[in-house]
Amino acid sequence: MKDRYLDFVNSPFGMSIARSLGLPRPEVLRRQRADQAEFGGMAAIGAGPAPALFDDLMGVLCAIGMTSIAHESASGWLTVAARHGAMSGRFEPRTRDALATDRVQALIFDATGIEEGHQLHALYAFFHDALRSLGKNGRIVVLGRPPASRAGVPAATAQHALEGMVRSLGKEARNGITSNLLRVAEGADFESALRFFLSPRSAYVSGQVVTIDAPSVAPESWAKPLAGKRALVTGAARGIGASIATVLAGHGAIVTGLDVAASRDALDQTMLSIEDASPSGGAHAALVADIAAPEAPAEIAAALGQAGGIDIVVHNAGITRDKTIARMTGEMWDSVIDINLLAQERIDEILLGQDVLRAGGRIVAVSSISGIAGNRGQTNYATSKAGVIGRVHAMAPLLRGRGITINAVAPGFIETHMTARMPFGVREAGRRLNSMGQGGLPVDVAETVAWLASPGSAGITGNVVRVCGQSLVGA
Numbered sequence: 001m002k003d004r005y006l007d008f009v010n011s012p013f014g015m016s017i018a019r020s021l022g023l024p025r026p027e028v029l030r031r032q033r034a035d036q037a038e039f040g041g042m043a044a045i046g047a048g049p050a051p052a053l054f055d056d057l058m059g060v061l062c063a064i065g066m067t068s069i070a071h072e073s074a075s076g077w078l079t080v081a082a083r084h085g086a087m088s089g090r091f092e093p094r095t096r097d098a099l100a101t102d103r104v105q106a107l108i109f110d111a112t113g114i115e116e117g118h119q120l121h122a123l124y125a126f127f128h129d130a131l132r133s134l135g136k137n138g139r140i141v142v143l144g145r146p147p148a149s150r151a152g153v154p155a156a157t158a159q160h161a162l163e164g165m166v167r168s169l170g171k172e173a174r175n176g177i178t179s180n181l182l183r184v185a186e187g188a189d190f191e192s193a194l195r196f197f198l199s200p201r202s203a204y205v206s207g208q209v210v211t212i213d214a215p216s217v218a219p220e221s222w223a224k225p226l227a228g229k230r231a232l233v234t235g236a237a238r239g240i241g242a243s244i245a246t247v248l249a250g251h252g253a254i255v256t257g258l259d260v261a262a263s264r265d266a267l268d269q270t271m272l273s274i275e276d277a278s279p280s281g282g283a284h285a286a287l288v289a290d291i292a293a294p295e296a297p298a299e300i301a302a303a304l305g306q307a308g309g310i311d312i313v314v315h316n317a318g319i320t321r322d323k324t325i326a327r328m329t330g331e332m333w334d335s336v337i338d339i340n341l342l343a344q345e346r347i348d349e350i351l352l353g354q355d356v357l358r359a360g361g362r363i364v365a366v367s368s369i370s371g372i373a374g375n376r377g378q379t380n381y382a383t384s385k386a387g388v389i390g391r392v393h394a395m396a397p398l399l400r401g402r403g404i405t406i407n408a409v410a411p412g413f414i415e416t417h418m419t420a421r422m423p424f425g426v427r428e429a430g431r432r433l434n435s436m437g438q439g440g441l442p443v444d445v446a447e448t449v450a451w452l453a454s455p456g457s458a459g460i461t462g463n464v465v466r467v468c469g470q471s472l473v474g475a
Helices: 004-009 012-021 054-064 077-083 117-133 153-173 191-198 239-250 261-277 296-306 330-353 379-402 424-432 442-453
Strands: 042-047 067-070 088-090 104-110 134-144 178-184 209-212 230-234 254-259 285-288 310-315 357-366 405-411 464-467
Touching: 042 054, 042 117, 054 067, 054 077, 054 104, 054 191, 067 077, 077 088, 104 117, 117 134, 117 153, 134 153, 134 191, 153 178, 178 191, 191 442, 230 239, 230 296, 239 254, 239 261, 239 310, 239 442, 254 261, 254 296, 261 285, 296 330, 310 330, 310 442, 330 357, 330 379, 357 379, 357 442, 379 405, 405 442, 442 464
Parallel strands: 042 067, 042 104, 067 088, 104 134, 134 178, 178 209, 230 254, 230 310, 254 285, 310 357, 357 405, 405 464
Antiparallel strands: none
């Protein structure tokens, strides 16, 4: 559904009205487009004491074609740039009359060496100088360490404090700017995550904390990181599921889309459009199954096994049966828990037990911010989605030995046919109560799923990433 307010206040006439009346004007988000470069522009680099990731960071910036300038806090950056043969310069705060073209596209701060509370002042010094220099749809990325990995309470405390800083910056920056924290364990590889959070693919992901605690292997091609991988997407007929299937295929995956018989026509159309956009000799397939049926897991495993197994499983299928709990029937409760949560357990059990999901595979489950914050009239739905998050946390260490990762994405308000049917007031509240001041699109969820499914994300497991524009509801 079109967001008419967003379109109006970004039109020439609407801009003047918004300014005169003091109305908020959400920025039109820059998303990935085939006719535009994914990366570019300049990144301003800052650091606390003893930054540990300068060499790795410079390697990523060189690989994606971004140039850099060093804030005075990043005293060793120019030496690292010279060692890599990269051009870099010194940062100067933006003056009031500077042109928009003079702004930087990213602010990156290496906080890995911060071990005491007073050292957090370096964050203030950098962002106080640099935030006004960041352009529209810019990116803020802070690099830290997992607090549990730090020796001593002061160091763990200081690293945990970064979370509040990053989330607050996301709410202050506005203008389509995102702000995220990457907790990088020693020896872990953060290139995949940094690429994602610097790109337009993360347009609606802000205020998030991602822990990367293991090495990974870079894909053969960052343009097609899922080339040769086979993926299953449940609930793929329309909406978010169709977008996930489309984006995975665009990243090179061979996709099997699954949905119920009642959605067969829509599923066939989705898979046909994917085949037309990314021809694979008929390899993309539609699979009809009711995941609530007792026989469904075995049928799914048999179909995938005949194709040689699977590398990526995306649990997207879900339903809502909304009522306050006093008015909710037992059937409404049971059906939501069964489809949204228990079906995932049954399907994964057989896929893992029969090795249909191959070693090094990826499981990505679609949760919801309702599972984090709760929602009136959705006790069943919120319970199921919180269960999905709990399952991700519990399964991650169990699957690590097989090189399989499991993560969740938790969408907020996403513009779909379901949200279009909401009452006007509820719909507008969902759109505006986030740092972006607008709803997300299905592609925002899909791009996040694709990033977590990438070979380069092998070091990311047990994480929950909200795709909510930094919703003001919940944590």
